Amino acid sequence: MKIPRKRAYPLDDIRRFLEPGPVVLVSSAHGGQRNIMTMGWHMMMGFEPALFACYLWHGNHTYGLVRRSRECVINLPGSHLLDAVVGIGNCSGAQVDKFERFGLTAGRASQVGAPLIRECHANFECRLYEQRQTDAYHLFIWEVVAAHVAISPRVPETVHYRGNGEFMISGRTISRRRAFRPENL
Amino acid sequence: MKIPRKRAYPLDDIRRFLEPGPVVLVSSAHGGQRNIMTMGWHMMMGFEPALFACYLWHGNHTYGLVRRSRECVINLPGSHLLDAVVGIGNCSGAQVDKFERFGLTAGRASQVGAPLIRECHANFECRLYEQRQTDAYHLFIWEVVAAHVAISPRVPETVHYRGNGEFMISGRTISRRRAFRPENL
Numbered sequence: 001m002k003i004p005r006k007r008a009y010p011l012d013d014i015r016r017f018l019e020p021g022p023v024v025l026v027s028s029a030h031g032g033q034r035n036i037m038t039m040g041w042h043m044m045m046g047f048e049p050a051l052f053a054c055y056l057w058h059g060n061h062t063y064g065l066v067r068r069s070r071e072c073v074i075n076l077p078g079s080h081l082l083d084a085v086v087g088i089g090n091c092s093g094a095q096v097d098k099f100e101r102f103g104l105t106a107g108r109a110s111q112v113g114a115p116l117i118r119e120c121h122a123n124f125e126c127r128l129y130e131q132r133q134t135d136a137y138h139l140f141i142w143e144v145v146a147a148h149v150a151i152s153p154r155v156p157e158t159v160h161y162r163g164n165g166e167f168m169i170s171g172r173t174i175s176r177r178r179a180f181r182p183e184n185l
Numbered sequence: 186m187k188i189p190r191k192r193a194y195p196l197d198d199i200r201r202f203l204e205p206g207p208v209v210l211v212s213s214a215h216g217g218q219r220n221i222m223t224m225g226w227h228m229m230m231g232f233e234p235a236l237f238a239c240y241l242w243h244g245n246h247t248y249g250l251v252r253r254s255r256e257c258v259i260n261l262p263g264s265h266l267l268d269a270v271v272g273i274g275n276c277s278g279a280q281v282d283k284f285e286r287f288g289l290t291a292g293r294a295s296q297v298g299a300p301l302i303r304e305c306h307a308n309f310e311c312r313l314y315e316q317r318q319t320d321a322y323h324l325f326i327w328e329v330v331a332a333h334v335a336i337s338p339r340v341p342e343t344v345h346y347r348g349n350g351e352f353m354i355s356g357r358t359i360s361r362r363r364a365f366r367p368e369n370l
Contacts, residue, residue: 020345021206165362177350
C-alpha cells in the first residue's frame with residue numbers, strides 16, 4: 001500500500017482531521033508487544049494543550065498496552081484502508097500481529113514509543129494526560145505531542161462508523177467562513 | 186422550515202446517528218431561560234445505559250443552564266439547517282432567543298424539561314449522569330433517556346465541522362457487514 005509523504009502539523013489545528021468524527025486506528029506498544037485497534041468513540045477536548053479523549057473498553061488488548069505505556073498514536077486512515085480498518089476491528093491483538101496481517105508499516109514516532117502507521121493520512125502522537133477517569137468510565141484523555149499529516153490530498157476521504165457494519169464515507173467540503181465571527185474561527 | 190414526523194427510537198442504537206461525528210445542537214432551559222448551542226466535541230460512551238459525553242466551554246450561555254437544570258436535548262440537524270447551525274454558533278443566548286431568531290420550533294420533550302428542536306432529524310433527551318469531571322475538564326456525561334428520530338430519510342445528510350469555517354457534508358453509506366464478527370455488530 002502507498003505510504004504518503006508527511007510533514008509536521010500545528011498541534012492547535014488538529015481538530016481539522018479529528019472533529020469531523022472519523023474512525024481512527026490506535027497503535028500502541030509495551031513490553032515487546034504492539035497492537036492496533038479500530039476506534040470510533042473519541043472527541044477533541046482542547047487546543048492548547050491539544051487534548052483528545054477516547055473511550056477504550058477494558059476487554060481490548062490495546063487497553064492494557066496503553067494503561068501500562070501511557071502512550072499511543074492516533075492514526076487517521078483514508079477510505080482506501082477501509083478493509084484493513086474493518087479487519088483490525090474484528091480480530092484480537094492477543095492472537096495476531098495486526099501490522100503483519102494487514103500489511104501495514106510500523107514507523108518510529110518522534111515523541112512516544114508507540115509505533116505509527118505509515119500508510120495512514122495522519123499520525124497524532126499522544127501521551128496520557130489524565131487517567132483518573134479511566135477506572136470509572138474507560139475514558140482516556142490524551143495530550144497530542146506531535147502531529148504528522150500527508151502533504152496531499154489536503155482533505156482526505158475518511159470513514160465514519162454508523163453501527164451495524166455500515167460506514168459513512170466523508171463527502172464534499174463547503175465553507176461558511178464569512179458567516180463566522182473572527183474569534184470563532 | 187419543514188418539521189419531520191418522528192417515532193421513538195431504541196436507545197441502544199443511537200450510535201447510528203451520533204458516532205459518525207456530526208455537529209449537533211444542544212437545547213436547554215432553566216429558570217425561564219432557554220437556549221441552543223452548536224457543538225462538535227462529543228462522543229458515544231455506552232449502549233446500556235446509553236451514555237454520551239460532550240465538552241462544553243464554561244463561557245457558553247448553555248453551560249450555566251445545563252449545570253443548573255442537569256438536563257438537555259441533543260438535536261441532530263440535517264444539512265439543510267447548516268445556515269442556522271452556523272448562526273447559532275455565532276451569537277449568544279445571553280442576547281437573543283435563538284429559537285425565534287432562527288425560526289426553529291421548540292417542542293416538548295417527554296422526559297426532560299429542556300425543549301427539543303422539532304425541525305431536526307433526531308432528538309435525544311438527556312439527563313446528567315456524571316458531573317464530577319465538569320470542573321476539571323468541562324466534560325459532561327449524559328444518559329440519553331428518550332430518542333425521537335424522523336421516519337424518513339433513513340440516513341440524514343449531516344454536517345461535520347473541520348474548523349476554519351469549513352464543514353464536511355456526509356457522503357454515501359457503504360456496508361461491510363459481512364466482514365464483521367456477529368458479536369461486533
